[in-house]
Amino acid sequence: MNSQDPSKLLIVDDLPENLRALDALIRGEDRAVYQAASGEDALALMLEHDFALAILDVQMPGMDGFELAEVMRSTSRTRNIPIVFVSAAGRELNYAFKGYETGAVDFLYKPLDSDAVRSKVNVFVTLDQQRRQMQRQMAALEHSRQEQETLLRELHQTQEELQRSLRMRDEFMSLVAHELRTPLNTLFLEAQMRSLQLKRGTLATIGPEQFEAMIRRDERQIKSMIRLIDDMLDVSRMRSGQLSIRPGQVQLMDLLERVVSDLSLQAAATGCRLSLLPHPPVQGCWDEFRIEQVVVNLLTNALRYGGGQPVEVSVQYAQDLVSIHVRDEGKGISPNDLERIFEPYERGARNGEPKGLGLGLYISRQLALSHGGELRVTSRPGEGSTFTLVLPTCEQTVPTATMS
Template sequence: MSLEPKVNILLVDDHPENLLALEAILDSLGQNLIRATSGAEALRQLLNQDFAVILLDVQMPDMDGFETAALIRQRERSRHTPIIFLTAYSTSDTMVYRGYSVGAVDYLFKPIEPEILKYKVSAFVDLFQKSNEVKRQAAQLALMNSELRKREEMFRSLSVCSPVGIFLTDTFGQCTYTNPRYQAIYSMTPEESLGDGWTLAIHPEERQQVIADWYAVSREGQEYKGEFRILTHENVERWVLMSSSPMLSDEQQVIGYVGTVEDITERKKAAEEHIKLIREQTARQEAETANRLKDEFLATLSHELRTPLTSILGWARLLRQRKLDEKAIFRALETIERNAALQAQLIDDILDVSRIIRGKLQLNLGRVNLASVVSAVIDSVHLEAENKKIQLQYIVESTSESAEIQEREDERNDPVQLAVSLRLALATSYYVLGDPNRLQQVVWNLMNNALKFTPEGGKVQVRLSMEEGIGDWELAIARNIPSSIPTPQSPTYIQITVSDTGNGISSEFLPYVFDRFRQADGSITRNQGGLGLGLAIVRYLVEMHGGSVRAESPGVGQGATFTVRLPLLEAKETVKKQMGGERKENESSLTPPNIESKINSSQNTVRDLSGLQVLVVENDTDTREYVTTVLQQYGATVIAVASVRQALSTIEESLPDVLVSDIGIPEEDGYSLIRKLRNLEPEIGGRIPAIALTAYAREQDCHQALASGFQEYVTKPVEPIHLINSVTKLIQR
């Protein structure tokens, strides 16, 4: 809304309906519209008020517009008021000329174009307002100069008693006058305070900057205000607030500056204390929030660990009582295995987050077909979706054709449909440069999240597509793209969209959905389990691949959609260049340790180990007996020992066909054992095929095991099929 006062616009016409029409056109200008139905009435209106513009009808009885305009121009007050003639009767040059001759500024013919009239009147209103403002400023300036002269006479007497320091300088910044308070603040005599004394007192650390700032604004004739430190002769440090304004001559020329100085030392100390207090409060609040999140996480961790332990220990005790029938025994074993797998998943997530926090998570880059990755995950969660009666839909889009893979309730048990689905998915070339295991972990986490929060009878859809262009949310993380990820010449992305009809996400929690240790419901009584780490891991892994991930939800109870974008890999040559040479496509190694038990293992080749002698080295009695039993079930002859010393003694007596050794053995560990063996001659054990058992599931631990002399490694908890397959691989070699 404009703060300008309204101006008057005079509308003169002998027809009321014409006046109404003019008011309707000009009402939006927001000015005072004053009517006059005759020339005489118009002249009466001009007696007591001024008008920005007059709209004057030409044809009026008694006194026409031309006569009225002539009388208006005779008065000094209205001599220069703009007049716009309005007429519907004549467009002759003679008539127009007559209008201009009596002082009109414009001539409009009826019917009048509203926008033209409004535009012209608006221009005269603006001119009138600006003219008034100029007059007002001129009057105010004259008043100020008059007051300034009066104040100058009073200045010296008043400044002596002033509670603030007052000073005058010439145009070069040399002090020509200081009052007693100024001298007290600077601890100077009157003589010392004159000239450039004030600049010499500025603290050395700030002197150059303060002087530069003051002269910069002074040269422009502007006001200055600044806070800085000074040092007195007694080496006392003080904070001062200095303000100065230019003094103007009658000709508006800068003739010097007048300023004030205040001692604000105590104020600065109080402000610093206040800032310190605020920082301490902020730090305390952040610490309290961190502690609360930590406590919630630890409570959740305790809940998530104890819940499966309850099932494991409970069913184990029931099994020991030997009172269960065959059906109950099967249920007990299935429950124990499922809950143990859940605990292994929790541990893997915690280790991944630990590596993320320490910056130790690394990628094994290769050429990966995302269609293969997604298909493998779809296959692994198929049964879970079937059990919850959730409709699982997989859609693969292509620029050349669209392959839609839908698994509905009536098709879930159709192996032909599943085979066709997988072939369609694998046929589409959705290649990226990435770590296949980590990319599968991303998709599995999103799918697991969708299935967990979707109620029975709901729907989960996975869509694979190609997208052009870069969105705002990609640009937001562009600085975090690792140098190992190539930037595509054309901004084409592969997009994975996982949407569900589940619980949805509240608008309050949506910005924090990818934060680690954060859950929408932090209590241990929440409906869904988990540590709240899966989505945090997803975001980190996606961004490590140069991509981006976002979450969307209309609200609680309305489902959620997670969208991952990864840069498209155009050709194999890109991979070769990136990896430093030839490298085969890695599309089959799609089983990261944290979800390997969930992938269908029907493709594994297991052979009978009859006649094979295996030496097992494991200090933990339960694990040692478990590994021994697994190997014996497949026909192997097993010798099990608990230490490196016992293992070496056994090898001296009889060479085993395969060695299976734990890494974390007390006193001498598995690395020590393999080093000693590899230093032996082949005929006495130097080339025994060896498998490492390790509870340290980090990539560097697995690489260290292979580098030290083991040919295979199996992570704990040991999966029987994984162990037997590793033994089989060594035999085949």
């Protein structure tokens, strides 16, 4: 116990000279002495302080020492304070017996033996110091235990995150291999077939239309591989903060008309009607390539998961904000998946076997954020989905968020 945290002692006597004498007798560097001239004053002090010992004069006007002790024992706040009674009355009054009945630990008669008083007080101060030292140690042990539990939880969480990262890595490598194998296998088979025809000298039998169809198939497979590689490169740039945005003036409706036209054949192949609702021209300052990339991702997903139902693109413009809505009438998305689908490598299997690396929506949201906008989705199972790209029409390019 240090001098800044002394043990507190309470002395109660109605005579000031007795208080001064007892104070001088028991005062020390490791203790603080509080004086009370009545039982009422003593109770008020006990409500404010935790005392290591209370020395009570028995014979006081009003509330005497015994009555004060009974009040102390009836209240949890003061019940455990050790009490020493002091009395000038003769031993024949048998006050000591009554004092012990009220819970006193000792009874002293006046005139006091100075050495005996100091010795008794020192014992209770030492006990108080040891008690509080033990409390501090217990508190320190509890704090240490809580810190250890926190560290264990953090370690467990880190292990889970590491395991998840390892699973994601393995799944990602498997996805990459799967997604690249399909176009590569197609190209390999095409090359083998042409090599065989070349060896047999039958290349001339391939008509122009058939040859053109073969070239288109090759182009589709090559573009598919390029798109996968571009997605992986974009994620890598986003993680390192190196994805560049090159804003310029963009005619939005021209961009949307071009993208819808380019994807119309793909939509028709799935039996889907892809339409763009008319809207007056809207001009904004964006990276045209990146905005087109987002729109293509949203439309490709709508065609993939729309179940062959119509897909509609619409535009709203107000207060320097333009909203591009891509709505499908497919199976929709469950509430638990509405945010998960924007995480990297998360793929939604809403309509058969999922395709791709699960990067499109993640990249699209990051590109929206990099333009000072946002990408959100509303959906209900069985009622389709609507993805909304919101962009400020003026330049508000911000650093692309890195992937955690």
